[in-house]
Amino acid sequence: MQHHHASEALTKNQALVMGALSDADGPLSAYTILDRLRDDGLRAPLQVYRALDKLVEFGLVHRLESLNAFVACRHPGCDGHQFTAFMICDECGSVIEIADTALARRLTGLAQDASFILEKSTVELRGLCAACSAA
Amino acid sequence: MQHHHASEALTKNQALVMGALSDADGPLSAYTILDRLRDDGLRAPLQVYRALDKLVEFGLVHRLESLNAFVACRHPGCDGHQFTAFMICDECGSVIEIADTALARRLTGLAQDASFILEKSTVELRGLCAACSAA
DNA sequence: GAGATTGTGTAATGGTATAACGTGTGCGAT
């Protein structure tokens, strides 16, 4: 790493993993990412997981808990990154990323009511996307 | 099974798993449940997973996606079971189960706006519970 | 330039979940 605050400057492995996720049009598991990057020199799961940890920390990637998979953030740099919600189509696997202020307020409100210090929220809606439910 | 519609009548394995979860005061992983039920005759993960699938289907148990673990529902029989939210303390592991109408409305509203057919929602808030944040 | 920090590479392991068999039992329809 050359810089202190230039978190945009990714290391080699981070850039590779970010590239794989950006190229994909849906979520990828860590092992799928690994498979796609074997030709680029990645050999072990840990190399992928370490890169993913950092990318999530940077706000460039989201982890989808209900899929054990990862997606590139659709609007990186956005605030409210920690309150992002997802709609995941069980039919086609597409993922829609949502940043909703009212939802975020309700979640923080619920936490406050319970004197709960909220660090991170996971909101994942499963069902059928518009395209698949029309078909 | 003796009855058709008596979904309250659990099979042997289902009752064992339900008992283990009820006895615990927090979430348990499937493998932890298995360990606790070895003396009762359970030998393989699949026996536990099959029982868990049914218990979740019956609305007696919730799966916590961000923990890969399961908890007994605190208010079984409640409606809105599919919109339950959870606050999970990263310090002590305690889980608070929340049924909030406003939250449920917001989630269904978001889904409708996107023409998304909502089947199930996962809402898990991570942070520090009141007791742990006070300490 | 010694020490702290961070990224990297590799091997081994641990934890989570399902596939693919086959068996047994209760129950309704013929």
Added chain:
DNA sequence: ATCGCACACGTTATACCATTACACAATCTC
């Protein structure tokens, strides 16, 4: 009554997800 179906059960093997532990290199700090 018995055949067929649906469903729970049992076992083995395997697939999939994630981390621990150790060693090395580059960089930043003082």
